[in-house]
Amino acid sequence: MTATATVPHPEQRTAPARRRPGLWATVVVVLALVGLNLANHVFGWGSLWLGPVGAVALMAFARFSGLTWRQLGLSRRTHAAGVRWGLGVIGVVALVYLAGVLIPQTRTAFLDARYHLPPASALLTAFVIIPVGTVLLEEVAFRSVLWGFLSRHARVWQVALGSSLLFGLWHVLPASAAVTANPALGAVMVGLGAWQQVVSVAGTVLFTAAGGLIAGELRRRSGSILASVGMHWATNALGVLFGVVAWRLT
Template sequence: MTIAAPEMPRTIPARSALLATGAVLAAMASVNLARHVWSDATWLGPVAALVLLAFARWSGLTWAQLGLHRDRLRSGARWGFGAAALVALVYLAGVLLPLTRPAFLDARYHLGVSGALLTAFVVIPLGTVVFEEIAFRSVLWGMLARHATTMRVLLISSALFGLWHILPSLNIATANAGIGDLVGGTGSAAQVIVIAAIVVFTAGGGIVAGELRRRSGSVLASAGMHWATNSLGVLFGLVAWRMVA
């Protein structure tokens, strides 16, 4: 029986690797802006993710370096399921406690059952999770690993993940009455506070997601946590809206 040789990374000049990393960052910034400008761009995430993956493979990154090797899928699934279960428990407590319940009352997701299910299982996975995980914990991670230690890759990718959420957080104080009340309204100062808090919070989330990816060797682990954080927020928000109706 012939055993297939392991996939070996292709070495490229340092300057070419740096240019490839810059190209990925520019592409990610363009996608972020496009998603902010276009009201319905769910299709953009999967398409852009495929383009980034094709570019990463062309530039010499292996599936293992991208966190997508089939040998690590089982490990990624275990870590991802565990992280999702933990998020579910935290959200359950948040909805049940009157003090934290208003945080789930986001007007953007004041939906019926069918709308909430569609958002949680189609729109968010395709429009958000797929691209952001491929971009930050797969392609960018692999690119940065050519220049830096794992710890620096974790910190840099997480900081950029936090900054990525500046545009999506511009109107949260208005959409979420609980957050608006917490920061004292929807004025400019309140907006700055909310944006800064979300950048810090999502950067912290990026560290957790990156650590899941590092420990499991698979993007599937961080994707599980990412999906749970976003999609379960919508589903538990559905419950919260029913509780205050």
């Protein structure tokens, strides 16, 4: 009896072999994020150019290491779902913020001195500075590149937890500014004395890590980082815009 050779599927013959990134690639990404964080908050490099440059570098490294657009949450097939989820979250956040500003007891939470701005500056912050200087880098870093690398070695819940914890730690350096800028938060912290800074940083890490979990779930459900981008922009940029309204009402 003559043995017959197995003919590979045409796609198997023509598609180039994908390199499987090792754990070292994840470590490289984490170290790069540490460097970007220090460059922004310690050395004062401008986030408006640092964010886009960092995002492009991380994406290029991910693609070079073999991650696909689907693994990065940027597949064209999931764009529509990502937009739908993102717009839905923006609507929900807007309603919550509107209620918070209109209720006098919660309005003080929006009185952040950093965003006591004239309307033109608030619009610039919400539609240029925040999306370009903050959202772009953080979403590419945590919900795209880091998520894609971690998913090659861990289960979904571990990917979500790990990326969210690192997202929380990403906010350690800028955490101290929130206490002095927001009178409502400062009033809560005033009785803590020497522990004020520690509690502020720990609270910020936990809060942003929880936000990272929600953003990660949006990314998982939609298959696209556009959903988490919508949430991230809404929680930051709409906070600025509704903060302007809160200052006017006050």
